[in-house]
Amino acid sequence: MFRNQYDNDVTVWSPQNFMRQECLDSRFVFDRPLPVSRLVSLIGSKTQIPTQRYGRRPYGVGLLIAGYDDMGPHIFQTCPSANYFDCRAMSIGARSQSARTYLERHMSEFMECNLNELVKHGLRALRETLPAEQDLTTKNVSIGIVGKDLEFTIYDDDDVSPFLEGLEERPQRKAQ
Numbered sequence: 814m815f816r817n818q819y820d821n822d823v824t825v826w827s828p829q830n831f832m833r834q835e836c837l838d839s840r841f842v843f844d845r846p847l848p849v850s851r852l853v854s855l856i857g858s859k860t861q862i863p864t865q866r867y868g869r870r871p872y873g874v875g876l877l878i879a880g881y882d883d884m885g886p887h888i889f890q891t892c893p894s895a896n897y898f899d900c901r902a903m904s905i906g907a908r909s910q911s912a913r914t915y916l917e918r919h920m921s922e923f924m925e926c927n928l929n930e931l932v933k934h935g936l937r938a939l940r941e942t943l944p945a946e947q948d949l950t951t952k953n954v955s956i957g958i959v960g961k962d963l964e965f966t967i968y969d970d971d972d973v974s975p976f977l978e979g980l981e982e983r984p985q986r987k988a989q
Contacts, residue, residue: 828876831859849880849887853897861895871895877905881960904938912938932956932976940980949977 835855839847856876863869876891890905891897901920904912915938923931935956940949956968956976968976 826872828856828872828874832856832878846882848882848884849878849889850882850884850899852880853878853889853891856891857895857897860891860893864895875905877903879957879959881963886960902938904942908942911941915941928958928960929976929979932958933980936976936980949980951977 832852835852836847839845839851856878860872864871871893872895873893875893876889878887878889878891880887888900888903889897890900890903902916902923904910904916916934919934923934926934936949936954939954943949951970951973954973954977956973957965958968959965
């Protein structure tokens with residue numbers, strides 16, 4: 814298979830490497846971290862170019878970007894069309910509508926929650942996307958935490974167990 818500089822998909826262009834390089838450039842040139850909104854704006858600009866040119870295929874990837882900067886916490890959703898949105902809570906991907914519904918219903922509670930309660934809300938929203946016969950396990954859940962005075966941390970495998978153990982059983986859905 815031959816690939817050249819004109820290929821426009823995520824097998825050639827890596828969004829995470831682009832973001833990493835932009836953050837490093839900001840640190841090196843300006844001696845400060847790149848604001849999350851500026852990073853997302855750069856991604857939007859980069860992914861928007863192929864949508865305007867004949868024969869160029871848009872990048873077929875949507876991203877959910879969470880970060881914390883001088884302006885506070887941010888969650889951005891980027892779309893394959895190069896649009897991006899600043900959100901309070903968001904879910905993307907297959908079967909994500911039920912998670913978005915959960916997040917919308919409980920949005921008012923989030924401001925008073927501590928870190929563990931926020932993680933549990935996230936896990937409950939994630940659980941809503943699963944089929945009835947499947948449940949959350951250490952094999953299908955990873956948790957990433959970012960915030961003020963917190964170093965970005967990813968919890969995988971057995972590190973997720975304490976969060977899952979504190980989660981109540983799935984409520985039975987009403988048959989329709």
